[in-house]
Amino acid sequence: MSNASIDNGTSDAKAVNAKGIDTRLWSNKARHLSPYVPGEQPQHENLCKLNTNENPFPPSSKVGEAINAVLAQQADELRLYPAPESDDLRAALAHLHGIDSNQVFVGNGSDEVLALVFASFFMKEQPLLAPDISYSFYPVYAQTFGVDLVQIPLEKDFSVNPDAYSQPCSGIIIANPNAPTGLLMSLADIRKLALKHSDAVIVIDEAYIDFARADEMSTEKEVSAVSLINEFDNILVTQTFSKSRSLAGLRVGMAFANASLIEALTRMKNSFNSYPLDKLAQAGATASVLDAPYFEKICQQVIDLREALTTELTSLGYQVLPSDANFVFARPKDGDASAVASALREQGIIVRHFNQPRIQEYLRITVGTQAQHERLIDALKAL
Amino acid sequence: MSNASIDNGTSDAKAVNAKGIDTRLWSNKARHLSPYVPGEQPQHENLCKLNTNENPFPPSSKVGEAINAVLAQQADELRLYPAPESDDLRAALAHLHGIDSNQVFVGNGSDEVLALVFASFFMKEQPLLAPDISYSFYPVYAQTFGVDLVQIPLEKDFSVNPDAYSQPCSGIIIANPNAPTGLLMSLADIRKLALKHSDAVIVIDEAYIDFARADEMSTEKEVSAVSLINEFDNILVTQTFSKSRSLAGLRVGMAFANASLIEALTRMKNSFNSYPLDKLAQAGATASVLDAPYFEKICQQVIDLREALTTELTSLGYQVLPSDANFVFARPKDGDASAVASALREQGIIVRHFNQPRIQEYLRITVGTQAQHERLIDALKAL
Structure with a gap:
């Protein structure tokens, strides 16, 4: 992607990369990125x-109603900045999970939340551990933030073996259910990781968790690690409105963890972009949470x-x-x-x-x- | 803010910062941030x-109409991801300015656009230059991205003197009109900067430009540096929908520059967050542009x-x-x-x-x- 002959910010009128793009004025960071490639979004009919x-x-029809209500009653208010910390939405999510608002963070899709997670917790000397087969944005974030990512092979049956995560690390990130396999890791295994790595942040990316059900044979009733955040100060859970809430078009994601991890995310957010959620997205997402x-x-x-x-x-x-x-x-x-x-x-x-x-x-x-x-x-x- | 005794990611059960927050699991980056503090948004009536x-x-009333139309005709489509590169909005902005779509970038407010600008162009060995009195987010971005920011004093009358920007640099960022002074810099002075620093990216942050008018005495008819981007490959202009378009609540900002600078921003965006603009914000912002x-x-x-x-x-x-x-x-x-x-x-x-x-x-x-x-x-x- 980058032109290997260009390695610093000095002038080079011939600085073009493999695609013929002039990268003369780019930072090395920009030159060496391999951006995430989302699934294609072809627009033609009958696809x-x-x-x-x-x-x-x-x-939920409540989403459109809530947004219509903002437009009808407070269209004028679009001229004003939105609530920077999305207080109403965070309160609704906190109530849903029986936790405090200061244990909830929201962002512009869980991709933005994950980016802030990498910057807040994984920019350390020790590596981040993740399964070799998982969400393909993780290696991209690692590159963006200069994080050393060590990929731990999934078992032959594609399950995550917690005992394979034994080396010292800054953190572990696991999509649960994993993508693209769809396999669910048990809370017992997540506890095992959190206990073994008490100085690392264990991120459980639960983009798909609302489609998971506890095994009928299991003694665990819960599948979401949100149920563990009061017990473990090093477990952080991300979720999204894009899948189970049918709101990929509205761009809302969230994280749940103890208040000090959430505070780090908030500070990082306010060093990138103070107002990531617009007024309509906040209203629509809140209405979705309320329509259980x-x-x-x-x-x-x-x-x-x-x-x-x-x-x-x-x-x-x-x-x-x-x-x-x-x-x-x-x-x-x-x-x-x-x-x-x-x-x-x-x-x-x-x-x-x-x-x-x-x-x-x-x-x-x-x-x-x-x-x-x-x-x-x-x-x-x-x- | 950070506890000086904690300097790496190792365990320290007593790691609390001056505010009593446990920063034990934070990255050094997170510990050392001094986040941007926006103007307060008190909510009480009659203020x-x-x-x-x-x-x-x-x-514009067209904004609400366009969003209502999406909700009425395509509410179902909120379940789908939005156009990742906001094609319609970029086309409308390109048409407005008589440039190509590949010279236009849009993001979640100009704050997000500026963050990506810092990562794409200023993460270099040489320092970034900016006026000592300007938008207070610039020093925050510099800290976030590890950019060495050298502040150049404004003149006594608070004007920007282009001749004061003489040292080698990775870039220069100037708010024009400047905040909080409101003073406008001439295009002649901007040309001077771009010519002198042909290997640096000159960012003109035009959050307020739509309220500026060319001096009647001047031969220049234009005030916006968008008119210079075809002439200079190192000028990048940021603007926002939050001020002149009364859409602070919708979170839309943009950048204009030659296609290779825009390509860097796009790659950087797709290494942070692929879909920063939701479907409704795209529709509303596009309608605003069309209502000249x-x-x-x-x-x-x-x-x-x-x-x-x-x-x-x-x-x-x-x-x-x-x-x-x-x-x-x-x-x-x-x-x-x-x-x-x-x-x-x-x-x-x-x-x-x-x-x-x-x-x-x-x-x-x-x-x-x-x-x-x-x-x-x-x-x-x-x-």
Whole structure:
């Protein structure tokens, strides 16, 4: 990406990188980045978009109503700065989880929250540990903030083995359920990590946790590590409105932890950008939190659809990992996932294929509507 | 703020800072920040809030209409991720300025844009130069990104002297009109800086430029440095929707520069947070850009109010700097600006006083409505 011959900020009229872009005036930081590449967002009609883990159901109608109310009653107030710390939204989230507002942080999507987490807790001499297969933004943040990231291989069955996280570290970050596998780690294993690394910050990225359910055989009733933050001062949990709350378009994410970790995030935020959440996003997100019945209903519907999709794919010979997320990770019988992805694309069905070691034989398929599943299964049968 | 005895990421159960906050698990970066402190946003009724340079007029009615249309016709689409590069908004801004879309960057308020600018262009060995009196977020960004900031004193009359910017540097950042002085620098002086420092990025932060007018005596018709970006590959201009477009509550800012500088910002953004602008903010901001007549009308009204306020304050014995912004910088006859600010506060009128060298005898007063000005002037007369 960067031109290896350019290594400092001095002038070089010929400083162009491999893409032919003039990087003469860029910082080395900018030259050496490998930015995150989100799943594509093609705009054409009649596409069956099962590649970016968006919710197939619309957000709560209360969201639009709350935003309409702001526009109708206080449109004038858009001229004023929003509440910098999103107090109402934080209070609603605190109430939902039975914690204090000072244990809640919100930001412009959980991606922004994660960026601030890296700057606040992982810019240290010791490395950060993360699974080798996980959310692909983690290595990007590590590069952005100069964090040494050590990737710990998942087990052969793609599960996270807490005993593999034994080396001294500044922190550990684990997506739970993990992406793109969909596998859930138990709270018992998370406790084990937090106890073993009491001087490190254990970040549990729960983007998909609302689609997870406790194993019926387990004594644990909870699946979210938010239930651990009063017990462990080194556990920080991130979540998002983009998946279970159907609000990817509104850009709201959050973190839960003890007050001193939240204070670090707040200070970091106020050294980047004081007002990350606009007035309408704050109002809409708050309304979503307050509409618990709708939230629970659509989460259950997504779970039911996921289980049905798993059954159908299995009956077509796919190996499907047991998912606790709103996607499934599935391997076609012959392992040629790339060919399946291409063939589906020709039918206007977009799924995600990761061309990287260990997982190149799998497809990540977002849970969609019943109709989208029928279209997908029909297309797979016809291949 | 930080506890001097703690200098690395190792364990220290007693690690608490001066405020009694446990910083044991924080990065040094987090420990050593001095976050930006925005002007206060008190919420009580009947307050005359002239402290944060918000526009006294509401945004264009097209903004609410556009957002309502999204909610009415595509509420379902809030479940989907927004356009990551805000294509429609960038196209509208490009059209407005007669430039290409690849010369336009947008972000979550100009504060976020500025943060990315610091990371992209100023993280170099040579220092960044900025006026000693300017936007107080600049030193915060410098600290956040480890940038060596050298402050160049303004002249005695608070003007920027381009000849004072003579040392080698990674870049120069100047708010124009400057805050909190309101003084405008000429394009001739900006050209001089860009020519002298062809290997540095010259950032002109035009948060207030839409309230500036070319001097009738000048041969220059333009005041905005956007008119220079095709001529100079090292000039980058930031602007915001928070002031002239009455949309502080929507969080939209932008940068204009040649395509290679914009590419650096885009890559940096995609290494922090890929989707900083939500769907509603994109729609509302685009509608604002398209409503040129309303925009021009309220800018002119603010300018007229500013000139009237300047006349009234002058007649009360205040020394008022010639402002090209939506605020005035004014010194009471006895120089005891702090006492005036306190007395006004008791009347429910909030203005901004900066308790720092050179400017502690001045008040920054945001241009308000006619009624707010009358209330202010009455209160000042009664002091």
